[in-house]
Amino acid sequence: MATKKAKSAAPAGDRANAPQRILGMFKTMCLIREFEEAAHQSYVDGFSAGSIHQSIGQEAVAVGVCTNMRPTDMIHSNHRGHGHAIAKGADVTAMMKELFGRVGGTSGGKGGSMHIADFSVGMLGANGILADGVTMGVGAAQAVSIKGEDRIVGVFVGDGTTNRGPFYEGLNWAKVYHLPLLIICEDNGYASSTVTKVITAGGGPAVRARAFDIPAVTVDGNDLLAVDQAAGELIAKIRNGEGPQFLHALTYRNKGHISRDQLKYRAPGETEEKWKTEPIGRIESWLAENGIPAAELSGARAEAKARIAAAWEAAKAAPHPDPKNAFTDIQDNGAPHHG
Amino acid sequence: MATKKAKSAAPAGDRANAPQRILGMFKTMCLIREFEEAAHQSYVDGFSAGSIHQSIGQEAVAVGVCTNMRPTDMIHSNHRGHGHAIAKGADVTAMMKELFGRVGGTSGGKGGSMHIADFSVGMLGANGILADGVTMGVGAAQAVSIKGEDRIVGVFVGDGTTNRGPFYEGLNWAKVYHLPLLIICEDNGYASSTVTKVITAGGGPAVRARAFDIPAVTVDGNDLLAVDQAAGELIAKIRNGEGPQFLHALTYRNKGHISRDQLKYRAPGETEEKWKTEPIGRIESWLAENGIPAAELSGARAEAKARIAAAWEAAKAAPHPDPKNAFTDIQDNGAPHHG
Amino acid sequence: MAEMMFSDAVRDALAEEMRRDRTVWCLGEDLTTAGGSTSASQYDGLVEEFGAKRVVNTPISENTIMGAAVGAAVAGTRPVADLRSCDFGMCAADELVNQAAKIRYMFGGQARVPLVVRQAIGVRRGLAAQHCQSNEAWWVHVPGLVVITPATAADGKGLLKAAIRCDDPVVFMEHKELWGAKGEVPSGDHVVPIGKASVLRKGKDLTMVAWSKMALDAKAAADELAKSGIDVEVIDLRTVWPWDKEAVFASVRKTGRVLIPQEAVQTGGFGAELAATIAEELHDVLKAPVKRLGAPRTPMPYAKPLEDMVRITPAHVAAAAKAMMGKA
Amino acid sequence: MAEMMFSDAVRDALAEEMRRDRTVWCLGEDLTTAGGSTSASQYDGLVEEFGAKRVVNTPISENTIMGAAVGAAVAGTRPVADLRSCDFGMCAADELVNQAAKIRYMFGGQARVPLVVRQAIGVRRGLAAQHCQSNEAWWVHVPGLVVITPATAADGKGLLKAAIRCDDPVVFMEHKELWGAKGEVPSGDHVVPIGKASVLRKGKDLTMVAWSKMALDAKAAADELAKSGIDVEVIDLRTVWPWDKEAVFASVRKTGRVLIPQEAVQTGGFGAELAATIAEELHDVLKAPVKRLGAPRTPMPYAKPLEDMVRITPAHVAAAAKAMMGKA
Ligand SMILES: Cc1ncc(C[n+]2csc(CCOP(=O)(O)OP(=O)(O)O)c2C)c(N)n1
Ligand SMILES: Cc1ncc(C[n+]2csc(CCOP(=O)(O)OP(=O)(O)O)c2C)c(N)n1
C-alpha cells in the first residue's frame, strides 16, 4: 500500500546485529495489522458489537515495547488493546473468539474487544475507563515490590488520557515508591475526534513526567527500531532498580477512533499523507535492506493473513456461550433472575 | 512571643513607600491570628464542634494575596479557610456565629468552620474535600471569561493537595482556556500528620505548574512583603490577560492540623524553632523600623483582640437556629420527617 | 408538532435555551466534533452558532468537567455539562455529590447551583460492563439533586429546557438507545414540568411504573398483554426525583396491583424506593404484593446470549405481569 | 474474651491477618502517623511491626489508593485500602465500581480481586455536610461488591478478618462514632462469617432490622420500649450485601411487623431494598405495612439543633415503633 515511506533509524549499539530479531517483531506487527482489519470487518459483518478500537498504524509501539518484556512481566492496556495483547503473546484465535462473543474467547465472551485480556501472558486487560490502567499498573508494580519479585509492569495510555487526574497521581505515586513501572504514552495526536494538542497545555506528556522526576524519552513511535531501542533501555533501567520510566511514542491512528467513525473531523488528505509513515512498510524496507529476502517478508505477511483468516473461521464456528454463564464469575448476583 | 525573628525583605519597586498600606495588612493578620486562637478555644470550650483547622503562622499568605484582590474578585478556599475569609473581607462576628452554629452566622449555622463562606465579599467557600476548590475555581474563572467580566479568581490549596488528580486537571484546563485564575499553594510542609515531601515526587508545586506552561513563583510565605509583591505582580498579569498564574508560598502551620491534634508526629523543638519565623512578628519589626510607632502597633494588636472578644460574646449571646431551618435551602427533602 | 429524533430534539432544546439566555453554555469531551465519531447529533451546529466560548470542547478531565460546571454555576452562569455516560460520571461522583448537591444548603442559601449534568444510561448492544450502567438510584439517594429520565423525544426536549431553567443541580439521564428514536415533538417553547409523570396507557388491572426507555418497553408489554385480556396502566415517571407520587398513587388505588420494571440492577435500584413507599403507604389497597423486575446483580456481559440474560425486555415484563394476574 | 475499643479490635484483626499471610498489606493517608491527629488507633504499631512496604502512608491521591489496591489485588496481594470516609470514597467511586467490582466477571474469571476498602460512615457531631454521609446503598447496588457494616468491636474484628480472606472486593464501612466504643472481643482467631445477621434482642411484637451503629440504637430503643410492654426483636444485619434473608424472614414471620431504622438518607437507602423485598415476599404474614425510618433528604447541617433534626436517634426509633403498635 505505502508508496513513499519514511526511513527507519539504524538500530544502535548491541542491537545492531539483529535482523532476525527484528524480523520476529515484524511478523508480530503484521499479525496485529491483520487482526485489526479483521476486527473491523467483524463489526461491519455483525459478528462483533459495541466499540471496536483498531490500532492500525500504532503496531510498532506495542511490539517494540512488549518485545523487551518477559512473559512474567505484566501490562495494563486501555480501550485500544488488541495490539498490546498480541504483542504480549495472547493467542489471536482466542482473542477473535472473544470479539465474536464465543466459547473459547479469552474471557469466555464476557468482555469483548474493549476488555480483551489474557492473564496467562501477563496481559491484565484492556479497559474502557481512561487512565484507570495507570493507577492499577501502579498497584501491580507495588505488589511486585512488596513480594520482592523480579518483574516489571508496563502501562499503555493515549495522549488524550494524559489530561485525566489519575494519570498524574499515578506518576507521583510510582516515583514516591520507586516502582518497577514503564508508562508508555502512545501519542497518536487525537483524543477521539479532538486534536489532543488543542486541549493540552504545556510541553506534553514527557515534560509532565519529568515534573515528577521520572526520566522520559520521546521517540518516533512509527520507527520500530527506535521504539525497541528506547524501550529496551528504559526497561533495563527499571530492572536495574532505577524506578519508573516514561516512554513517549509519537504515532498516528490511521483508522477511525472506533469502527463506525467516519473521520469527518480530519482535514482532507491527512489520513492518506500520514499513511506514508506507517510503521510496517518502514520496517519492511529496513529488513529488506538488511538482508532479509523479499520472499521471506512477503511470506510473513501472507502467514499473518492466513493465521487471522483461520482465527476468523474458528471464531465463526465456535459455539455461543450457554446463557447460564451470565451468572458465573460473580460473588452473589441477587435474586430473582428471570429467563 | 517571638524572641528572635526572621527578617522581612524590603518592599520592592512601587510598593516601597507603603508602610501605611502594610500596616493595614498587619491589622488583618492580627485579626486572623486572634480569630484562630478563639476558634480553637471555642472547640475546647464546646461552643464549636467537628474539625477546626487553624491557620496560625500562615496569615501572611492569605493577607498578602487577598490585599491585591478587589471585592468583586472571587476566591475558593479549602478546609483551612478562616484566614482566607477574613482577608477577603468577611465579617468576623458573622464568622464566629457560624462556628458557634448560631443565628447570624455566615451560613446560618449550616456550614460551620469547615464550610465558612461569605459570598457577599467573593469568598465562595471553605471546603472539606481537597482539590475541589481548584476545579470549581477554574469554573468560576470560566464564567468570568464567558461573561466577559473584569474580575479574577483565586484558589488556595495546601501542599499535600497537590498530589490529587483534580489539581492537575485544573492546571491544564486553566491554561488551555487562558483563564483569569491565580492558584496559591500554601506549602506548610505537612499534609495532616504526614511530612508532604515524603509523599511528593519531583521538584514540587511550582515545577508541576510550569509543566503546564503556567508561570510559577516561589516565595517565603511568612514574609508579607514578599507575598504582597509576588501576588501583586501575578494578579496584574492576570488582569492584563496573560492567563493563569501560580504562587507557591512556603510557610508553616504552627498549630495542630485540627484542634485536637497533639502534634505527636513532630520532632521535639521543631514547632518552637519554627515559631521564630512566624509572619506577624516579622512584619511588625519591619513596620517599627519603617516609622510606625510602637504604640500604634501594640494598639493594632489590642484592637484585634478586642474585636474578636466582642465577636465571641456576640456569638455566645446569639440564639440557636430554629430546628425547622434544617429543612430550608434544599430542593425537596423527601418525606417523611420525624421530630 | 414535528417528527424528529431524540438527539435532534435535545439539541434544539439546548440551542433554544442558549438563544434565550446568554449565561447558558455547554461543555464536554468532543462536543464540537462529536458528529465525527458518534451517531448522536446532540451538539450539531452549536459551536457554529454560539462560538467556542459557550460550546466548550474539553480535555478528558471528568473531575474538572463536573467541578468547573459547579464553579461556573455558582459564579452566575448555567452550564450544561456532558459526562457522556453515567459510567464515566462515576469519575466525577465527588464533585456532583459533595459540591453541586450540597453548596446551596451548606452555605445557608448564599448560592444556588443551576447546572445540568448529562449522564447517559442504559444497555447498548455489546458495550458490556463499563458502558451500560444505569445508576439513577445513586443520585436519587443524594439530597439536593434533581434526577430526570426522559423516554420520548418530546420529553427529552421539554425536560432539558426545564432542567436548564431549574436553579438546582439536575442530573439529566438520556438512554443511549433513545438518541436515534423518533417521536413527535411540539413546536415552540415546549417545557415539561419537572416531577410530573405521564400516563402512556390507561388500564384497570395492573399499574406499571417505569422511567426512561423501560417506560416504552412497559408500554410495548402492555399492548401485548391487552391481547390476553390484561388491561395495564403504564406510567412513565419522566423524573425519578422528585417523582410523581400523586399520579402513581392514584393509579395504584385504581388497579390495586403494581409492577415496577427497571433496566437497572434490581438490588438497590430506584424501584426499591418506589416499591417500599407504595407498600408502606398503600398497604391496604394492594390486591397483590408490589412486584419489582430489574436486572440481576451482575455486570453486563458482552456476548449476546449472556447480555440477553441480564437485560430486561418487554417479554420479561409481560411474563411478570401475567404471573401477577395468575395467568403465568 | 477481653474488653477493648472497636478501633483496637480492628487493628488486631489487621495485624493478625498480616502475620498469617505475607501478601496482606494496607495503605492510606496518614496510616503510619495517624495517631498524631486522630483519636482512632486502627493502625497503631503496625508500621513498626511490618515495615513501610506493607503499611503504606500514601499521598493524598484517592483515585490511586483505590486503583492501586485493585491492581495489587489482581497481581497477587491482598490490600486493605483506607479511604478514611465514604465521603472521600466518592472520589474513587470509579475505581471501585468500574474496576474492582467488574474485573472478575468482565475478564471471565481470569482474575479475582481480593481487596478490602475501608470507608467510614455516619454522623459525628459537627462534621457537617461533607463528612457525615452513609452511602452503603450505592455499593449494594453494584454487582460484584460485598458490603460490611459492623456494629460491635467483636464483629469489627471478626468481619475484618473475614473481609481480608474474601476473594472478592469488600467495602468495609466502620461507623466513626464506634471507633471509641468498647466491647467484649473473643480472643483467638475470631472470624465472623460474611452474610450472617445476629439477633441483638429476642422479641415477639415487632422486628427491627438495622446495621452499623443504628443496630445498637435500635437495641437501646427496644430496651426502652420493653418498659411500655412492647417486645421488640432486634436484628443486626452486620453485612448489608449479602444480607441474611433467612434470619430476617424468620423473625418477620414470627412478629408480623417490621421497622427498618437507618442513619442514611431514607430515600433510596438500603432500607428500601429490605422493605421492598419483605413487602413483596412476606406480604401475607404482615400485620402492618413495612415501615422505614431514615434521615430526610437533606445534607447534614452543622448547628446542633439542625443536626438533631436530621439525624435519627433511639428516641425517634422508639416513637416510630410505638406508632406501629398503635401506642403513639
Ligand atoms: C474516563 C473516560 N472518559 C471518557 C471516555 C471516552 N473515550 C474513550 S476513548 C477516548 C479518547 C482517548 O484518547 P487517547 O487517550 O488519546 O487514546 P486513543 O483513543 O487516541 O488511543 C474517550 C474520550 C472513557 N472511555 N473514559
Ligand atoms: C479528598 C480528601 N482526601 C482527604 C481528606 C482528609 N484531609 C483533610 S486535610 C488533609 C491534609 C491536607 O494537607 P494540605 O493540602 O497540605 O493542607 P493543610 O492541611 O496543610 O493546610 C487531609 C488528608 C479530605 N478532606 N479530602
Ligand SMILES: [Mg+2]
Ligand atoms: Mg490519542
Ligand SMILES: [Mg+2]
Ligand atoms: Mg500542608
